[in-house]
Amino acid sequence: MNKNFFKYSAFALALLGSLSSSPVLAQQSLPKQVKIKPEVLKDKLKGGWAGQVIGVTFGGPTEFKFNGTLIPDYMTIPWFDGYIKNTMIKSPGLYDDLYVELTFVEVMEQKGIDAPVEDFANAFAHSEYQLWHANQAARYNLLNGIKAPESGHWHNNPHADDLDYQIEADYAGLMTPGMPNSASEISDKIGHIMNYGDGWYGGVYVGALYSIAYVSDDIQFVVNEALKTIPAESDFYKCIADVIKWHKQYPNDWKQTWFEIQKKWSEEAGCPAGALSAFNIDAKINAAYIVLGLLYGDGDFTKTMEISTRAGQDSDCNPSNAGGVLGTILGYSHIPKYWKMGLAEAEDIDFKYTNMSLNRVYEVGYKHALEMVKKNGGKVTAKEITINVQQPKAVRFEKSFDGIYPTHKISFWNKPMAKEFTFDFEGTAVVLQGVAAKADNVKEDHVFDLTIYIDGKEIERTKMPTDLMSRKHEIFWKYELPKGKHQVKVVTNNPKEGYSIRVHDATIYSDQPVDGIHAHDGKE
Template sequence: MRVQDIGYTPSPKFELDHLVDDVRRYQSLAAEFGRAEEADRIVAATREALEQKLADFDELVSTAPAEPDEPETLADIHEARPQGERRLLAEVPEDYLSRWRGSLLGRGAGCTLGAAVEFWSVDQMEAWGRQFDEEYPPTDFFSFARLPGSPRYIVGNTDDLRRGRMQYIPVDDDTAYTLIGLLTLEEHGPEFTPEQQAATWQRNFPIHSEENGSWGVFWGERRFLQNLQQGIEPRRAGRHRNPNVQSIAAWTRADAWGYAAPGWPEKAAELAFKDASLNHRRNGVYGTMFMAAAVSAAFAVDEPAEALEIALQEIPKESLLAEGVRWAFDVSSQVSDYRDAARLVSERYPHMFEGHAINNALYVVFGILLGGRDFTRVVGETVAMGNDNDCTSATAASIVGATIGLENVPAHWTEPFQGRMQNYLRDLPEFLEVDDIGERFVRQAKEVLGRS
């Protein structure tokens, strides 16, 4: 498949938004004119019609013909991938914990930095930096947060994202996914089934807080849990009425599988496939396999770009994601900073969803190619590219952190966390010691590598 094969002209986003807004305003206006009952009937009919159209979209996607270049079973994915180095290490490396700390604490730093400006445009972020006289691209955490004091992710607060205010890795779904992977492995082992994974998710993830109004999960993950609540069986719940099957979300869950299979990218990708297939398809799944394999390979190489090259060997070579990653490497000489990267990606995928697996994966690639082993440049440039930039910066930081080890991550990115992370999963306490999590991943890594 080639990128030119997916050309389309989408309905203008704001046109649809305005239509929904007009419905709300007309309903209010009708009530003011004494016609509330009739307005409610119109709204109910509108909702019913929209529900039917969404069902039609779901049917359209679910019955789409198979794409030979983008297979959906693990066996077919293996058949479609290029030749590669499937395993780099026979056992857990002696420096595992140093690399793991660099990766997890690095992930926390990248996520925290990006969360302050998530989904902001390049121009908005630059203006933000000028407003508060911040160095840009950022070389440290932001000193100010939007909507200060607002709740986030059930137990957190936006003030936790500010330089000088944080005392632990602030809570986020992107860090919770690393923990849910650990819990899944501890409870069910690497042979976990969709039903077992679903049970672990249901028991642990709060969807929404009635107390403070914050959400615990978004997009396809929220839809998956809501479908489970409605009694849909796990093997269908992740895809039913889910337009996010090629989103970035699944590959924010990738790190746990790389941690559990250090130096064994093929196994990390296999575990990632099982996880992502729960509620993603095609490039949404490949993105997770690619990132998990990159994290895994990072435990065995000295250059982050090499980890990306090895990871590319674990996904279908003609898929849109693989084609995009190869393109990013090919044009990297044209990219001198975040602006070049953002411009080139937006030109190549002009209508792609801001949370798509592909465009965001290329920001990770460009960030790593720009910064190499320079952790600060990698996270700063990646955040500055925009889109889902807490996810992209977290993953880029994780790959670099595992490559260079904690001792080579500048201390100002990790010392504010004081070796702790905040959590909202129900099976775990609100505050966790990073070293304790590391020891638990060591046990899982020994278990997984010992099964060879």
């Protein structure tokens, strides 16, 4: 490893001392019951929430700026006293992963921990914050009559395997100490609002990591045990199992494991922005970076932050998840002072678009955790909390984009669409990307009414709002077409001066992967 890699980290460790410890024996199994003092449980819960905020703040400046590559060793990632407060006030949009999950926490506080999915979906759909990818596709679906769980299904959401619920699922584990199956039940209900298959598994796995982190301080055990909640036949399971295997094979070289992850798991199939691109918002590869940070960080907060961030891609949300899990293991009081500097002055600031601050969610989250302990047959007294620990069970198997492989893109260079827009392609599926736009001098929004035809047959009538909050992420998509040549025609039923549909590109899919090494255009 490059000796400069931990130049910044070494400075922090020199101030704080290493947090790593070597257990005499690795933990072999979860206990059936755990007794814990209330102050210890609350300290762990606070550590989980604080760890998230620390991680996302630290990784914020690098988010999706290093796609398919490592953040170089010589690049110092800033951290200083007052940084958290300053970021929360001046860049509140950075905390999108937190304010989405806090929406769900607020619903539970208002409607109860067993509130129906409709309450969560309605609060999510009508929230005031901007959303992207699976979240925005789900919001559009909900606002246009497609209810959960169909709002997250890959037939209705081209971003079903994206990491959206993965970065928002921390609350499910933090409110279920030692109860990973209860966390999975919560994620089954809420995670399917926006995700399906591997995208949903990302949230299930993160929830299980937190749940088990309450009752074990053996990071390797936590990572392995949480994986039992994921079906072994899923790609998500296989990806994380590979990271665990490579960590054993290369225990002192996280970069070698990073390269192994790239070689095997960096090809994106679902997200049309990530397919055939270095950009990768897929849940499993970003979850691999979370696990990379946890395993090679080995209980050291600085190493965990550095590695999970320097792996790239969604390099603010990944250290947020990793920092939250490690914060739960350590407890708030044992997160190094270096990483908590300036945190106290930010803990009373409400996250934008919510009525929740860190201090507020410490209280509410603790209340929900106690409710879940009692719901699972545990006991709560003033001096002791008895948790009936659940042995993790795999959730049901789901697979998005089965038998669908991206082959090429057709670029339309963001040109404005005429009243009718036509193009041809050969394959089994297509996603047409574009946006509804308005001229700079136009204030009012417009909702385009479009009719989509494939091979002369009408397949969809859809709306394209220019409003950012209710926008449709893609113009249209159609999977599972007969293999062969097809023609697409998009008709604008209500064109309006000053407004346009800007067409970006079409991602084309087939039922077989293309061998890019040997593929050519027919010309020798």
